[in-house]
Amino acid sequence: MLNRRSFLGSAALAGGLAALPDAALAGLPPEVPLPSPDLHARDEDAYWAALRRQFLIPADVVNLNVGTVGSSPRPVLKAIFDGYEQTEQMTQAKSEDYPIWGYDRWDEYRRPFADFMGARVDQLALLRNCTEANSYIANGFDMKAGDEVLISDEEHGSGEMPWMLRSRRYGIVVRKFAMPKPPKDAAEILSRINDAITTRTRIIFVSHVSTTTGVVLPIREIAALARAKGIVTAVDGAHVPGMMAVDLNALGCDLYTGSMHKWLFAPKGTGFLYLRDEAIMDRVWSTIVTGGYDNPDRKADRYMQIGSSCIPTLMGLNAAVALAGQIGMDRIEQRGRMLADYIHAQMLERGAQSWTSPDPALRCAIVTVNVPPVSRMELQDWLWTNHKVRVRGGEPSKLRLATPYFLSKADIDRFLTLFDRFRAMKGMA
Ligand SMILES: Cc1ncc(COP(=O)(O)O)c(C=O)c1O
Known part of the structure; x- marks a missing residue:
């Protein structure tokens, strides 16, 4: 197994390569200072306008659809470009260090995001988008033919189709409940879920924020209802990081997925899978694997053994988390x-x-x-x-x-x- 890598200790950085050549940042607009936190109290509009200038989106464009994909602002792009500059010199400190993730723990990238989401680092695997994380659950959750998954009729294709594939290939049953349009309160949603549960229901899979309507589902109550009946709860939180403050461990669900490239404005190619504890990890087989996938001591880290992937992307993720933290969720x-x-x-x-x-x-x-x-x-x-x-x-x-x-x-x-x-x-x- 490869050793843990540390670019911070690399010869390149020690040699003072902090400044990027002009060409690397040529596409970026000039650096605009981030607004100071007290500007918000003095002049809220000026505060948000200063943040708007961090984005490359032209001033005359109005984007009312970050629900599909976000746009990374300057501090995130700078972290990515700096990341390439540092890593592509291939001057890592140790002989087993290479600029790839997918074979190791990378806690320096998992931990800030885990803290941000109210999870522990060993509960969280960094993956490449929400589709991938949802597929890990639908593909890997321990079920046999005839067992049921209960989903809503508002799941994104990336939430529903992985279950449909499992159903066609292995004979599990996908049952759906209809979401009220609109729901007047949480009780209305809970009663529809309760009515749709059968003795074969093994797992409930719902979105936290519906892609169809934007409705925020009452996850804490859904998880409590499921737990009382011995059913696992998995949540597609694609829209949550960066839109809503969230505390994953307080929610009570067993599995949770999401995208960081939408509302958190992290680089494209960032998603995650959260697994609440070792009991649920024992019930979720991994899907993309290399050495280490079957080592229970590695906890959630074993789900991120996905082969060579892009470290500067994770550097951009850290910058996106830092920016959201600086503004305040x-x-x-x-x-x-x-x-x-x-x-x-x-x-x-x-x-x-x-x-x-x-x-x-x-x-x-x-x-x-x-x-x-x-x-x-x-x-x-x-x-x-x-x-x-x-x-x-x-x-x-x-x-x-x-x-x-x-x-x-x-x-x-x-x-x-x-x-x-x-x-x-x-x-x-
Ligand atoms: C609820 C939901 N789940 C999953 C996805 C897919 O996300 P990704 O592009 O990160 O795979 C989306 C995308 O819009 C979504 O709205």
Whole structure:
């Protein structure tokens, strides 16, 4: 097995290669200082505007869809570029050190993210996206033909399809419950889950934030309900890191996955799998393996033995975690909620039908509305092609509007004005 690597001790850094050559940063805009934390108290708009300038997204672009993928701001990009600069010299300190992850523990990258998510480092494996982590669960969870997984009817393809594959290949049964649209409270969701549980249910797999509606599911209560019946709970938290403050160990679920490239603005190619304890690790076989996969002493680290992968990506992840920590997750969540509530109220005033829960505990920074007879695809194309405003939705008339902290009310007003203009143009107003 390879030894633990330490680039910080490398000859390259000791030799003072901190400064990057101009070419490496040529694509980055000039460095803008991060706003000081006290600016928030003095002038909130100025604070968020200063953070907006960290992003390479042009000033005239309004991005209401980080729900698909985020954009890494300057401090994250700098960490990635610096990472390549350091690692590609191949001057690591020890003879067994190489610039790859996928064969070792890499606690210096796991620990900051684990702390950020309220988990211990040995509960968390860094993977390459949420799809990969969901596949680890569906592929690896110990089940036999006829055993059931219970999922909602709002799972992303990356949550549902791994179970469908297992079902077709090995005969497990995928049962679905219908989410209320919208749910009026947590009890309504819990009662649908309770009604759908059978004596064959082995695992419940649901999203924490629904990709279809943005509804935040009551995970703590779902996990408690499942545990009382001896059922495992697995949660797809693709949208959670960087959108909502979360404490994984307080949630009580057994398994949890997510993406860091969406709301946390970490590099593309970052995802994770959380496993609560050794009892659940004993029930989840790994999927991509190399030496070390079957060593229980390695705890969650054994799920990240995935072969040669990219260290600068993890350096970018650390920078993204540090940036979110510097701003503060409470502040980020509050900002996202405020903007989401604003756009939601404005759309309701325009007669939109909401799939966003009226219960504030069941929503955060994604709202969804239906706006018939508007064709969402036609509107989406028109907004992006003609006006540099990016939204996404579903057929025929659903809009999913995501509100990351770097947006302003003025950005949202621009979208609203364009929405009104589109409807007037089509004779729908
Ligand atoms: C709920 C949910 N799960 C999984 C995914 C897939 O995430 P990734 O691209 O990180 O694999 C998405 C992507 O939008 C999602 O919304």
